[in-house]
Amino acid sequence: MLKFQNITTREKKPYLNNLNLNILNGRFVLLNYKSKLEKNKIIDLICQLDTPKSGNIIIGGKNLSKFNCRSKIIHKRIGICFEDFKLIQTKDVLANIILPLKIHTKLSSKKLIEAGEEQLKNFGLLEKKHNSLTTLSLEEKQRLNIARSIILNPELIILDNPQTHLKIEKIESLMKYLELLNKAGKTIVVFTNNKKIENMINFEKYILEKGAISNV
Protein backbone atom coordinates (compact mmCIF):
# COMPACT_ATOMS: atom_id res chain seq x y z
CA MET A 1 0.00 0.00 0.00
CA LEU A 2 2.78 2.44 0.97
CA LYS A 3 6.31 1.85 -0.20
CA PHE A 4 9.37 4.07 0.22
CA GLN A 5 12.33 2.85 -1.82
CA ASN A 6 15.77 4.32 -1.03
CA ILE A 7 14.32 7.75 -0.31
CA THR A 8 16.81 10.56 0.20
CA THR A 9 15.50 14.12 0.58
CA ARG A 10 16.91 17.33 -0.83
CA GLU A 11 18.25 19.13 2.24
CA LYS A 12 21.99 19.74 2.67
CA LYS A 13 21.93 17.27 5.51
CA PRO A 14 18.99 15.12 4.36
CA TYR A 15 16.22 14.51 6.86
CA LEU A 16 15.58 11.16 5.24
CA ASN A 17 18.59 9.25 4.06
CA ASN A 18 18.19 6.11 1.99
CA LEU A 19 14.93 5.33 3.77
CA ASN A 20 13.10 2.11 2.99
CA LEU A 21 9.63 1.24 4.20
CA ASN A 22 7.11 -1.21 2.90
CA ILE A 23 3.64 -1.24 4.43
CA LEU A 24 1.47 -3.91 2.96
CA ASN A 25 -2.27 -3.67 2.38
CA GLY A 26 -4.41 -4.09 5.48
CA ARG A 27 -1.59 -3.61 7.98
CA PHE A 28 -1.80 -1.59 11.19
CA VAL A 29 1.55 0.08 11.66
CA LEU A 30 2.94 2.19 14.46
CA LEU A 31 5.84 4.48 13.69
CA ASN A 32 7.95 5.84 16.53
CA TYR A 33 10.13 8.79 15.63
CA LYS A 34 13.06 10.61 17.16
CA SER A 35 12.80 13.77 15.09
CA LYS A 36 9.67 15.72 14.21
CA LEU A 37 11.38 17.07 11.09
CA GLU A 38 11.90 13.57 9.76
CA LYS A 39 8.32 12.58 10.57
CA ASN A 40 6.90 15.74 8.93
CA LYS A 41 9.05 15.14 5.88
CA ILE A 42 7.46 11.72 5.40
CA ILE A 43 3.99 13.31 5.59
CA ASP A 44 5.01 16.04 3.12
CA LEU A 45 6.26 13.38 0.70
CA ILE A 46 3.04 11.38 1.01
CA CYS A 47 0.97 14.55 0.44
CA GLN A 48 3.14 15.28 -2.60
CA LEU A 49 4.09 18.67 -1.24
CA ASP A 50 7.74 17.72 -1.59
CA THR A 51 9.67 15.41 -3.85
CA PRO A 52 12.66 13.29 -2.88
CA LYS A 53 16.13 13.81 -4.33
CA SER A 54 16.30 10.13 -5.10
CA GLY A 55 14.24 7.02 -4.64
CA ASN A 56 10.64 6.05 -5.29
CA ILE A 57 7.42 6.47 -3.35
CA ILE A 58 4.71 4.03 -4.32
CA ILE A 59 1.20 4.50 -2.99
CA GLY A 60 -1.43 1.90 -3.87
CA GLY A 61 0.80 0.62 -6.68
CA LYS A 62 1.26 4.08 -8.21
CA ASN A 63 4.75 5.56 -8.38
CA LEU A 64 4.56 9.24 -7.36
CA SER A 65 7.68 10.17 -9.31
CA LYS A 66 5.79 9.42 -12.52
CA PHE A 67 3.34 12.24 -11.86
CA ASN A 68 4.39 15.70 -12.98
CA CYS A 69 1.99 17.42 -10.63
CA ARG A 70 0.13 16.49 -7.47
CA SER A 71 -2.29 13.72 -8.23
CA LYS A 72 -5.81 13.95 -6.88
CA ILE A 73 -6.28 10.26 -7.65
CA ILE A 74 -3.63 9.38 -5.07
CA HIS A 75 -4.81 11.99 -2.57
CA LYS A 76 -8.31 10.54 -2.71
CA ARG A 77 -6.98 7.20 -1.47
CA ILE A 78 -5.25 8.68 1.58
CA GLY A 79 -6.75 10.17 4.71
CA ILE A 80 -4.44 12.08 7.01
CA CYS A 81 -5.06 13.26 10.54
CA PHE A 82 -2.55 16.04 11.10
CA GLU A 83 -0.84 16.78 14.39
CA ASP A 84 -1.60 20.52 14.04
CA PHE A 85 -5.18 19.79 12.79
CA LYS A 86 -4.84 21.79 9.56
CA LEU A 87 -8.46 22.86 9.85
CA ILE A 88 -9.66 25.82 7.80
CA GLN A 89 -10.18 28.75 10.16
CA THR A 90 -12.54 30.63 7.85
CA LYS A 91 -14.95 27.67 7.57
CA ASP A 92 -17.39 26.23 10.08
CA VAL A 93 -17.33 22.65 11.37
CA LEU A 94 -19.55 21.20 8.63
CA ALA A 95 -17.65 22.99 5.86
CA ASN A 96 -14.39 21.67 7.26
CA ILE A 97 -15.50 18.08 7.34
CA ILE A 98 -16.93 18.06 3.83
CA LEU A 99 -13.91 19.82 2.30
CA PRO A 100 -12.10 16.60 1.26
CA LEU A 101 -15.35 15.41 -0.37
CA LYS A 102 -15.67 18.74 -2.15
CA ILE A 103 -12.12 18.50 -3.45
CA HIS A 104 -12.08 14.85 -4.47
CA THR A 105 -15.68 13.94 -5.38
CA LYS A 106 -18.42 15.39 -7.49
CA LEU A 107 -21.21 14.87 -5.00
CA SER A 108 -24.12 17.30 -4.98
CA SER A 109 -24.34 19.85 -2.17
CA LYS A 110 -27.17 17.89 -0.56
CA LYS A 111 -25.20 14.65 -0.52
CA LEU A 112 -22.11 16.45 0.74
CA ILE A 113 -24.07 17.81 3.68
CA GLU A 114 -25.65 14.42 4.38
CA ALA A 115 -22.25 12.72 4.40
CA GLY A 116 -20.76 15.46 6.55
CA GLU A 117 -23.59 15.33 9.08
CA GLU A 118 -23.34 11.55 9.26
CA GLN A 119 -19.63 11.72 10.00
CA LEU A 120 -20.11 14.51 12.57
CA LYS A 121 -22.75 12.38 14.27
CA ASN A 122 -20.31 9.48 14.52
CA PHE A 123 -17.81 11.74 16.24
CA GLY A 124 -20.28 13.53 18.50
CA LEU A 125 -20.02 16.88 16.79
CA LEU A 126 -23.36 17.12 14.99
CA GLU A 127 -24.82 19.75 17.29
CA LYS A 128 -21.80 21.95 16.58
CA LYS A 129 -21.99 21.68 12.80
CA HIS A 130 -22.52 25.41 12.25
CA ASN A 131 -20.06 26.48 14.92
CA SER A 132 -16.98 28.41 14.03
CA LEU A 133 -13.69 26.68 14.87
CA THR A 134 -12.89 29.27 17.51
CA THR A 135 -15.76 27.95 19.63
CA LEU A 136 -14.40 24.37 19.65
CA SER A 137 -12.21 22.94 22.38
CA LEU A 138 -8.91 21.34 21.42
CA GLU A 139 -10.42 17.92 21.99
CA GLU A 140 -13.31 18.70 19.67
CA LYS A 141 -10.89 19.99 17.05
CA GLN A 142 -8.94 16.75 17.27
CA ARG A 143 -12.14 14.73 16.84
CA LEU A 144 -13.02 16.83 13.83
CA ASN A 145 -9.52 16.31 12.48
CA ILE A 146 -9.83 12.52 12.79
CA ALA A 147 -13.36 12.53 11.37
CA ARG A 148 -12.19 14.53 8.36
CA SER A 149 -9.33 12.11 7.70
CA ILE A 150 -11.68 9.20 7.16
CA ILE A 151 -14.61 10.90 5.45
CA LEU A 152 -13.37 9.88 2.01
CA ASN A 153 -13.32 6.24 3.14
CA PRO A 154 -9.64 6.04 2.15
CA GLU A 155 -7.61 2.88 1.73
CA LEU A 156 -4.66 4.32 3.64
CA ILE A 157 -5.23 6.24 6.88
CA ILE A 158 -2.29 8.12 8.39
CA LEU A 159 -2.70 9.50 11.88
CA ASP A 160 -0.10 11.86 13.26
CA ASN A 161 -0.32 11.73 17.05
CA PRO A 162 -4.08 11.09 17.14
CA GLN A 163 -4.03 10.89 20.94
CA THR A 164 -3.18 14.61 21.30
CA HIS A 165 -5.77 16.49 23.42
CA LEU A 166 -7.88 13.33 23.86
CA LYS A 167 -8.71 11.78 27.23
CA ILE A 168 -7.60 8.20 27.85
CA GLU A 169 -11.10 6.72 27.39
CA LYS A 170 -11.47 8.57 24.08
CA ILE A 171 -8.08 7.27 22.96
CA GLU A 172 -9.15 3.75 23.77
CA SER A 173 -12.39 4.05 21.82
CA LEU A 174 -10.49 5.64 18.91
CA MET A 175 -8.05 2.75 18.84
CA LYS A 176 -10.93 0.27 18.85
CA TYR A 177 -12.55 2.16 16.00
CA LEU A 178 -9.27 2.13 14.06
CA GLU A 179 -8.95 -1.59 14.71
CA LEU A 180 -12.40 -2.09 13.21
CA LEU A 181 -11.42 -0.07 10.17
CA ASN A 182 -8.26 -2.14 9.87
CA LYS A 183 -10.29 -5.34 10.03
CA ALA A 184 -12.43 -3.90 7.24
CA GLY A 185 -9.29 -3.80 5.10
CA LYS A 186 -7.93 -0.31 5.66
CA THR A 187 -4.21 0.20 6.00
CA ILE A 188 -3.46 2.32 9.05
CA VAL A 189 -0.24 4.11 9.98
CA VAL A 190 0.03 5.86 13.34
CA PHE A 191 2.91 8.22 14.07
CA THR A 192 3.29 8.43 17.80
CA ASN A 193 5.71 8.09 20.68
CA ASN A 194 2.87 7.56 23.16
CA LYS A 195 3.51 4.42 25.25
CA LYS A 196 -0.17 3.98 26.19
CA ILE A 197 -1.17 3.66 22.56
CA GLU A 198 1.63 1.18 21.96
CA ASN A 199 0.17 -1.08 24.63
CA MET A 200 -3.42 -0.85 23.39
CA ILE A 201 -3.14 -2.75 20.12
CA ASN A 202 -0.85 -5.26 18.57
CA PHE A 203 0.89 -3.08 15.96
CA GLU A 204 3.58 -3.73 13.45
CA LYS A 205 6.15 -1.36 14.93
CA TYR A 206 8.90 0.67 13.27
CA ILE A 207 11.27 3.36 14.46
CA LEU A 208 12.20 6.37 12.37
CA GLU A 209 15.67 7.41 13.44
CA LYS A 210 18.54 9.26 11.78
CA GLY A 211 16.61 9.49 8.53
CA ALA A 212 16.04 5.77 8.21
CA ILE A 213 13.51 3.22 9.42
CA SER A 214 14.34 0.20 11.47
CA ASN A 215 12.11 -2.66 12.48
CA VAL A 216 11.46 -3.35 16.16
Place this chain on the structure above:
Amino acid sequence: MFKKMSQMNTEINELIQKNITYYTLSFTTLIFAFLFFNISIISVYNIYRNNKTLNKSYTLSVYMNNNVSQNSIEKIEKNILNLDGIEKISYINKELAFQNLAAQLGLSNRGINNPLLNSFIVKTKGEKNLNEAKVIIDEIDGVKEVIINKKSVTALDEKIKRNNKLIIGLLIIILLPIKIMIFNIMHGSVVSQNHDIEAKLYLGMEKKEILRPYYFINNIKFISAALIGSLIFLNLYEFLRAQITGLNYLASTIQAGIVVGLILILIILSFPFLSFNLIKVKR
Protein backbone atom coordinates in the same frame (compact mmCIF):
# COMPACT_ATOMS: atom_id res chain seq x y z
CA MET B 1 -18.46 26.37 -14.80
CA PHE B 2 -21.39 27.89 -12.89
CA LYS B 3 -20.72 25.47 -10.03
CA LYS B 4 -17.09 26.61 -9.89
CA MET B 5 -18.16 30.25 -9.99
CA SER B 6 -20.65 29.74 -7.21
CA GLN B 7 -18.00 27.89 -5.14
CA MET B 8 -15.58 30.76 -5.65
CA ASN B 9 -18.28 33.24 -4.69
CA THR B 10 -18.88 31.31 -1.44
CA GLU B 11 -15.12 31.20 -0.77
CA ILE B 12 -14.83 34.95 -1.34
CA ASN B 13 -17.80 35.65 0.94
CA GLU B 14 -16.34 33.46 3.68
CA LEU B 15 -12.92 35.05 3.37
CA ILE B 16 -14.28 38.58 3.55
CA GLN B 17 -16.77 37.88 6.33
CA LYS B 18 -14.19 36.16 8.53
CA ASN B 19 -11.59 38.87 7.96
CA ILE B 20 -13.84 41.89 7.59
CA THR B 21 -11.73 44.14 9.85
CA TYR B 22 -8.55 43.24 8.01
CA TYR B 23 -10.09 43.81 4.60
CA THR B 24 -11.71 47.11 5.63
CA LEU B 25 -8.49 48.45 7.12
CA SER B 26 -6.31 47.29 4.26
CA PHE B 27 -8.77 48.72 1.73
CA THR B 28 -8.77 52.09 3.49
CA THR B 29 -4.99 52.09 3.71
CA LEU B 30 -4.82 51.27 0.02
CA ILE B 31 -7.07 54.22 -0.80
CA PHE B 32 -4.75 56.52 1.17
CA ALA B 33 -1.73 54.97 -0.49
CA PHE B 34 -3.23 55.76 -3.90
CA LEU B 35 -4.10 59.26 -2.76
CA PHE B 36 -0.44 59.91 -1.87
CA PHE B 37 0.66 58.06 -4.98
CA ASN B 38 -1.40 60.47 -7.11
CA ILE B 39 -0.17 63.50 -5.17
CA SER B 40 3.42 62.53 -5.89
CA ILE B 41 2.67 61.68 -9.52
CA ILE B 42 1.05 65.07 -10.11
CA SER B 43 3.81 66.87 -8.20
CA VAL B 44 6.34 65.22 -10.49
CA TYR B 45 4.21 66.11 -13.53
CA ASN B 46 3.87 69.76 -12.48
CA ILE B 47 7.59 70.10 -11.82
CA TYR B 48 8.27 68.51 -15.20
CA ARG B 49 5.91 70.98 -16.88
CA ASN B 50 7.55 73.84 -15.02
CA ASN B 51 10.96 72.63 -16.22
CA LYS B 52 9.72 72.53 -19.79
CA THR B 53 8.53 76.16 -19.51
CA LEU B 54 11.81 77.22 -17.90
CA ASN B 55 13.75 75.50 -20.64
CA LYS B 56 11.98 77.69 -23.21
CA SER B 57 12.85 80.86 -21.30
CA TYR B 58 16.53 81.37 -22.19
CA THR B 59 16.49 85.02 -23.30
CA LEU B 60 18.74 87.24 -25.38
CA SER B 61 18.29 90.90 -26.31
CA VAL B 62 19.00 92.01 -29.87
CA TYR B 63 19.65 95.78 -30.32
CA MET B 64 19.29 97.26 -33.79
CA ASN B 65 21.23 100.07 -35.39
CA ASN B 66 19.44 103.39 -35.44
CA ASN B 67 19.35 103.65 -39.20
CA VAL B 68 17.58 100.35 -39.85
CA SER B 69 14.34 100.72 -41.76
CA GLN B 70 11.03 99.17 -40.75
CA ASN B 71 11.26 96.77 -43.71
CA SER B 72 14.67 95.55 -42.64
CA ILE B 73 13.46 95.08 -39.10
CA GLU B 74 10.69 92.81 -40.35
CA LYS B 75 13.22 90.85 -42.45
CA ILE B 76 15.52 90.48 -39.47
CA GLU B 77 12.60 89.26 -37.36
CA LYS B 78 11.77 86.62 -39.97
CA ASN B 79 15.43 85.55 -40.19
CA ILE B 80 15.66 85.14 -36.43
CA LEU B 81 12.41 83.19 -36.29
CA ASN B 82 13.76 80.72 -38.84
CA LEU B 83 16.75 79.86 -36.67
CA ASP B 84 16.83 76.52 -34.81
CA GLY B 85 15.41 76.43 -31.28
CA ILE B 86 13.74 79.86 -31.32
CA GLU B 87 10.61 79.74 -29.20
CA LYS B 88 9.40 83.34 -29.26
CA ILE B 89 10.44 86.75 -30.52
CA SER B 90 9.01 90.10 -29.47
CA TYR B 91 9.83 93.47 -31.03
CA ILE B 92 10.26 96.44 -28.74
CA ASN B 93 9.88 99.82 -30.38
CA LYS B 94 12.35 102.33 -28.95
CA GLU B 95 9.72 105.14 -28.67
CA LEU B 96 7.33 102.90 -26.83
CA ALA B 97 10.10 101.58 -24.61
CA PHE B 98 11.19 105.15 -23.83
CA GLN B 99 7.63 106.18 -22.91
CA ASN B 100 7.33 103.17 -20.61
CA LEU B 101 10.67 103.87 -19.01
CA ALA B 102 9.79 107.51 -18.42
CA ALA B 103 6.45 106.49 -16.95
CA GLN B 104 8.17 104.01 -14.65
CA LEU B 105 10.66 106.60 -13.47
CA GLY B 106 7.98 109.30 -13.23
CA LEU B 107 9.73 111.63 -15.65
CA SER B 108 8.49 113.66 -18.56
CA ASN B 109 10.08 112.55 -21.84
CA ARG B 110 9.57 115.86 -23.58
CA GLY B 111 12.74 117.54 -24.79
CA ILE B 112 14.92 114.57 -23.86
CA ASN B 113 16.76 112.70 -26.57
CA ASN B 114 15.71 109.03 -26.72
CA PRO B 115 18.91 107.07 -25.93
CA LEU B 116 17.24 103.67 -26.48
CA LEU B 117 17.43 101.45 -29.56
CA ASN B 118 14.83 99.38 -31.33
CA SER B 119 15.26 95.83 -30.09
CA PHE B 120 14.04 92.22 -30.04
CA ILE B 121 13.64 89.94 -27.04
CA VAL B 122 14.34 86.42 -28.28
CA LYS B 123 13.51 83.33 -26.27
CA THR B 124 15.22 80.04 -27.13
CA LYS B 125 14.85 76.45 -26.14
CA GLY B 126 17.87 75.50 -24.02
CA GLU B 127 21.21 77.20 -23.42
CA LYS B 128 22.89 75.59 -26.42
CA ASN B 129 20.40 77.14 -28.84
CA LEU B 130 20.81 80.47 -27.07
CA ASN B 131 24.57 80.57 -27.68
CA GLU B 132 24.22 79.36 -31.28
CA ALA B 133 21.54 81.98 -31.97
CA LYS B 134 23.74 84.73 -30.51
CA VAL B 135 26.61 83.87 -32.92
CA ILE B 136 24.28 83.87 -35.96
CA ILE B 137 22.28 86.99 -35.01
CA ASP B 138 25.52 88.91 -34.37
CA GLU B 139 26.36 88.47 -38.10
CA ILE B 140 23.02 89.83 -39.38
CA ASP B 141 23.18 93.27 -41.05
CA GLY B 142 21.54 96.00 -39.01
CA VAL B 143 22.12 94.28 -35.67
CA LYS B 144 24.23 96.43 -33.38
CA GLU B 145 24.60 94.18 -30.39
CA VAL B 146 23.33 90.88 -28.99
CA ILE B 147 23.34 90.60 -25.21
CA ILE B 148 22.85 87.53 -23.05
CA ASN B 149 22.17 88.17 -19.39
CA LYS B 150 24.56 85.57 -17.95
CA LYS B 151 23.19 85.95 -14.42
CA SER B 152 19.66 85.06 -15.48
CA VAL B 153 20.96 82.14 -17.59
CA THR B 154 22.88 80.76 -14.60
CA ALA B 155 19.82 81.21 -12.36
CA LEU B 156 17.66 79.41 -14.94
CA ASP B 157 20.16 76.56 -15.19
CA GLU B 158 20.25 76.15 -11.45
CA LYS B 159 16.48 76.19 -11.20
CA ILE B 160 16.15 73.47 -13.86
CA LYS B 161 18.82 71.33 -12.17
CA ARG B 162 17.12 71.79 -8.79
CA ASN B 163 13.79 70.75 -10.30
CA ASN B 164 15.35 67.65 -11.86
CA LYS B 165 16.80 66.66 -8.51
CA LEU B 166 13.38 67.22 -6.95
CA ILE B 167 11.74 64.93 -9.51
CA ILE B 168 14.24 62.15 -8.80
CA GLY B 169 13.91 62.73 -5.06
CA LEU B 170 10.12 62.55 -5.25
CA LEU B 171 10.27 59.38 -7.27
CA ILE B 172 12.63 57.72 -4.81
CA ILE B 173 11.38 59.10 -1.52
CA ILE B 174 7.64 59.02 -2.19
CA LEU B 175 6.86 56.64 -5.00
CA LEU B 176 9.03 53.77 -3.85
CA PRO B 177 7.64 53.52 -0.31
CA ILE B 178 4.12 53.88 -1.68
CA LYS B 179 4.80 51.10 -4.14
CA ILE B 180 6.17 48.91 -1.36
CA MET B 181 3.17 49.81 0.82
CA ILE B 182 0.66 48.89 -1.87
CA PHE B 183 2.38 45.64 -2.71
CA ASN B 184 2.86 44.72 0.95
CA ILE B 185 -0.84 45.16 1.60
CA MET B 186 -1.64 42.91 -1.33
CA HIS B 187 0.95 40.36 -0.26
CA GLY B 188 -0.16 40.55 3.38
CA SER B 189 -3.71 39.56 2.53
CA VAL B 190 -2.41 36.21 1.34
CA VAL B 191 0.30 35.75 3.97
CA SER B 192 -2.28 36.31 6.71
CA GLN B 193 -4.20 33.35 5.31
CA ASN B 194 -1.16 31.10 4.94
CA HIS B 195 -2.45 28.63 7.55
CA ASP B 196 -5.64 27.95 5.59
CA ILE B 197 -3.83 27.89 2.26
CA GLU B 198 -1.35 25.34 3.55
CA ALA B 199 -4.13 23.22 5.09
CA LYS B 200 -5.93 23.12 1.74
CA LEU B 201 -2.70 22.12 0.01
CA TYR B 202 -2.27 19.23 2.47
CA LEU B 203 -5.82 18.10 1.71
CA GLY B 204 -4.93 17.80 -1.97
CA MET B 205 -6.40 21.00 -3.39
CA GLU B 206 -4.60 22.55 -6.37
CA LYS B 207 -2.56 25.67 -5.61
CA LYS B 208 -4.20 27.57 -8.48
CA GLU B 209 -7.64 26.64 -7.21
CA ILE B 210 -6.77 27.75 -3.67
CA LEU B 211 -5.32 31.07 -4.71
CA ARG B 212 -8.03 32.01 -7.21
CA PRO B 213 -10.33 33.73 -4.65
CA TYR B 214 -7.34 35.60 -3.21
CA TYR B 215 -6.33 36.85 -6.66
CA PHE B 216 -9.89 37.89 -7.29
CA ILE B 217 -10.30 39.76 -4.00
CA ASN B 218 -6.87 41.36 -4.37
CA ASN B 219 -7.50 42.53 -7.90
CA ILE B 220 -10.92 43.93 -7.12
CA LYS B 221 -9.59 45.60 -3.96
CA PHE B 222 -6.62 47.03 -5.83
CA ILE B 223 -8.66 48.37 -8.75
CA SER B 224 -11.42 49.90 -6.61
CA ALA B 225 -8.92 51.47 -4.19
CA ALA B 226 -7.02 52.89 -7.17
CA LEU B 227 -10.19 54.41 -8.62
CA ILE B 228 -11.51 55.75 -5.32
CA GLY B 229 -8.11 57.14 -4.29
CA SER B 230 -7.70 58.86 -7.65
CA LEU B 231 -11.19 60.34 -7.65
CA ILE B 232 -10.68 61.72 -4.15
CA PHE B 233 -7.36 63.16 -5.29
CA LEU B 234 -8.81 64.81 -8.41
CA ASN B 235 -11.62 66.40 -6.39
CA LEU B 236 -9.14 67.73 -3.84
CA TYR B 237 -6.90 68.99 -6.63
CA GLU B 238 -9.74 70.85 -8.33
CA PHE B 239 -10.91 72.27 -5.00
CA LEU B 240 -7.43 73.53 -4.06
CA ARG B 241 -6.81 75.02 -7.51
CA ALA B 242 -10.10 76.88 -7.34
CA GLN B 243 -9.79 78.06 -3.76
CA ILE B 244 -6.15 79.02 -3.43
CA THR B 245 -5.06 81.90 -5.60
CA GLY B 246 -1.65 81.59 -7.18
CA LEU B 247 -2.02 77.91 -7.99
CA ASN B 248 -3.01 78.62 -11.59
CA TYR B 249 0.43 77.61 -12.83
CA LEU B 250 -0.42 74.01 -11.90
CA ALA B 251 -1.69 71.68 -14.60
CA SER B 252 -5.45 71.83 -15.06
CA THR B 253 -7.61 69.17 -13.40
CA ILE B 254 -8.39 67.67 -16.82
CA GLN B 255 -4.68 67.37 -17.60
CA ALA B 256 -4.04 65.91 -14.13
CA GLY B 257 -6.94 63.52 -14.69
CA ILE B 258 -5.47 62.34 -17.99
CA VAL B 259 -2.02 61.76 -16.43
CA VAL B 260 -3.46 59.96 -13.41
CA GLY B 261 -5.86 57.99 -15.63
CA LEU B 262 -3.12 56.80 -17.98
CA ILE B 263 -0.86 55.72 -15.12
CA LEU B 264 -3.77 53.99 -13.39
CA ILE B 265 -4.74 52.12 -16.54
CA LEU B 266 -1.13 50.90 -16.84
CA ILE B 267 -1.01 49.83 -13.19
CA ILE B 268 -4.44 48.21 -13.27
CA LEU B 269 -3.62 46.31 -16.46
CA SER B 270 -0.28 45.11 -15.15
CA PHE B 271 -1.40 44.26 -11.60
CA PRO B 272 -3.19 40.97 -12.33
CA PHE B 273 0.02 39.69 -13.98
CA LEU B 274 2.22 41.10 -11.22
CA SER B 275 0.01 39.63 -8.52
CA PHE B 276 0.73 36.09 -9.74
CA ASN B 277 4.40 36.63 -8.99
CA LEU B 278 3.65 38.65 -5.92
CA ILE B 279 1.61 36.04 -4.15
CA LYS B 280 4.03 33.29 -3.36
CA VAL B 281 3.02 30.50 -1.09
CA LYS B 282 5.54 28.38 0.76
CA ARG B 283 5.08 25.35 -1.47
